[in-house]
Amino acid sequence: MKKYFLALAACVILAGCAMAAPVELTGTLGTEFVYRxxxxxxxxxSVQLGLESQLGSALKGVFGYRxxxxxxxxxxxxxxxxxxxxxxxxxxxxxSTGSLxxxxxxxxxxxxxxxxxxxxxxxxxGYDTKYHDFPEWEYYNVxxxxxxxxxxxxxxxLAFYIFDKDWLEDPYQGNTGGVNxxxxxxxxxxxxxxxxxxxxxxxxxxxxxxxxxxLDLSGxxxxxxxxxxxxxxxxxxxxxxxxWRLNASYRDFTAPILETYPYSDTTPPVVDGKFVIPNPLxxxxxxxxxxxxxxxxxxxxxxxxQYDYALRTTQFTAAKDDWSAKLKLSQNQDQxxxxxxxxxxxxxxxxxxxxxxxxxxxxxxxxxxxxxxGSATYVAPIGLNVAAEYYSDDLEDDNAFGWHQEQGLAVSCxxxxxx
Numbered sequence: 001m002k003k004y005f006l007a008l009a010a011c012v013i014l015a016g017c018a019m020a021a022p023v024e025l026t027g028t029l030g031t032e033f034v035y036r037x038x039x040x041x042x043x044x045x046s047v048q049l050g051l052e053s054q055l056g057s058a059l060k061g062v063f064g065y066r067x068x069x070x071x072x073x074x075x076x077x078x079x080x081x082x083x084x085x086x087x088x089x090x091x092x093x094x095x096s097t098g099s100l101x102x103x104x105x106x107x108x109x110x111x112x113x114x115x116x117x118x119x120x121x122x123x124x125x126g127y128d129t130k131y132h133d134f135p136e137w138e139y140y141n142v143x144x145x146x147x148x149x150x151x152x153x154x155x156x157x158l159a160f161y162i163f164d165k166d167w168l169e170d171p172y173q174g175n176t177g178g179v180n181x182x183x184x185x186x187x188x189x190x191x192x193x194x195x196x197x198x199x200x201x202x203x204x205x206x207x208x209x210x211x212x213x214x215l216d217l218s219g220x221x222x223x224x225x226x227x228x229x230x231x232x233x234x235x236x237x238x239x240x241x242x243x244w245r246l247n248a249s250y251r252d253f254t255a256p257i258l259e260t261y262p263y264s265d266t267t268p269p270v271v272d273g274k275f276v277i278p279n280p281l282x283x284x285x286x287x288x289x290x291x292x293x294x295x296x297x298x299x300x301x302x303x304x305x306q307y308d309y310a311l312r313t314t315q316f317t318a319a320k321d322d323w324s325a326k327l328k329l330s331q332n333q334d335q336x337x338x339x340x341x342x343x344x345x346x347x348x349x350x351x352x353x354x355x356x357x358x359x360x361x362x363x364x365x366x367x368x369x370x371x372x373x374g375s376a377t378y379v380a381p382i383g384l385n386v387a388a389e390y391y392s393d394d395l396e397d398d399n400a401f402g403w404h405q406e407q408g409l410a411v412s413c414x415x416x417x418x419x
Contacts, residue, residue, distance in 0.1 A: 025049065025050070027066075028047070030047075030414060030416030030417070031043070031044070031046075032044050032412055033412065033413050034411070035410070035411045036408060036409065036411075050063065051063045058097040059096045060095045061095075062091075062094075063091075063092040064090070064091050064092070065089055066089060066139070090141065091112075091128075096108070096109050105149075107148065107149040107150050108147070108148040109147055111145050113126075114143070114144045114145065115142075116142075116146060116160050116178070118178065119180070120265035120280050120281070121202075121258065121281060122193055122202040123193050123195050123204075123263055125140065126140075126142050127140070127142055131266055132267060132268050132271070133266075142164070144160060144162030144163055145162075146161075155181050155183040155184075155190070156183050158179065158180040159178065159179045159180070160177065160178050161176070161177040162175060162177075163175050164176050164197075175197075176197040177195075177196055178194060179193070179194055180192070180194075188207050189207065190207050191207070192207075193205075195263065197263075202223060202258075202261065203221070204221075204222050205221045206220040207220075214240035216235075216237040217237075219233065220232060226257070227256060229255035230255055231251075231252065231253045231255055231257065233249060233250070234249060234250050236248050236249070244294065244296045245294070246293070246294050247292070247294075248291070248293075249291045250289070250291075251284060251287060251289070253284040253286060253288065265281065267279045268282075269401050269403050275401070283401070290309050292306065293305070293307075294306075300320060301318055301319065302317075304316070304319075311400060312332070313329065313331075314328070322346060322347045323346040323347075324343075325343070325345075326343040326345075327342055328340070328343070328398050340367065341365065341366070342366040342367070343364070344363065345361075347359070347360060348360050352376075352378075355378050358376055358377070358378045360376050361376075362374035363395065365398070367396060372391070374389065374391075375387060375389035375390075376388050383415060383417075384414075385414045385415065385416075386411075386412070387411070387412045388409075389411075391406070393407045394406055394407050
């Protein structure tokens, strides 16, 4: 019952004070239709509504409702109404800013539904964080208390405590608490997160130092607190050569950690049909080796090169303004054959007939086969967003992000209101 207490208290406080304080409706409402040849028309509606009340100069109460799962439709709304539980469409919290005692510096305290994003490896969760289990996602209403803005000299401190002991499984028993330290400690730039769930203490510690102006040294150490081994990365960044930036790093993410850890970022390469940069766990897990990078500018052009031993890839890129050209060489670890891929990209904004400000993007790839395509996006004065895209063949992912652009034609119309 403890995990319901703070969220229930937030509802009671907000409801009791709403009569005496102004209440503002906030949220988003959006609809999108997608057409693809030889397929049924797809339609998606999303909604998130919130009531926000400024209960005092330093006290705010929020109560909200939103879609809980990616596969919900309008007819599913009533199925998710209910308690402020871990698997809930409702969220509520009270946020207060002030001091814990007279003379202490002010800080912000949140009680009820909390959202924590200290580290994508060990502390990434909350009522407003999507948990992805591809191809679907859902929200978890995490109840607890957070503290923001605590000062320890030059270090900023964040802290949380959540009631999750009935939800977690072995070896994570008991409620979970965590703390984040961020700031300058003498000449060291520190960003350290510690999370304790039962006995294990997981951590993500990143630190950097510049012994001289042209040289930056950095390191990162990650552990789930269960396995003896962990992940680490060391990097050297040198800017002593005019108009050049050189970087060398070594990473080892081969240890079997964070495989069932519940509070890591789970963002996949595609979210709601859009390409995004996925979470760093999936980008690095299982990789070991050195990476070398160099970048410079000449005659208004940006040139860069990279060698990644873990991925067995070497790439060179030239870019200027809104276009780029990339040559990527890759080698399978089990084969001696080197494969090449040339990628050309460009984008611009132009008027097309009566349509003003159309965003045009194009791409062409030359590898095992040639493929090309592009998209056009237009936002009408009434707010309607229209996008059309066509690709002659499936496009390869030259960024190692796990993206996969399928061939064919797709036309979408969407409308979103933020209030």
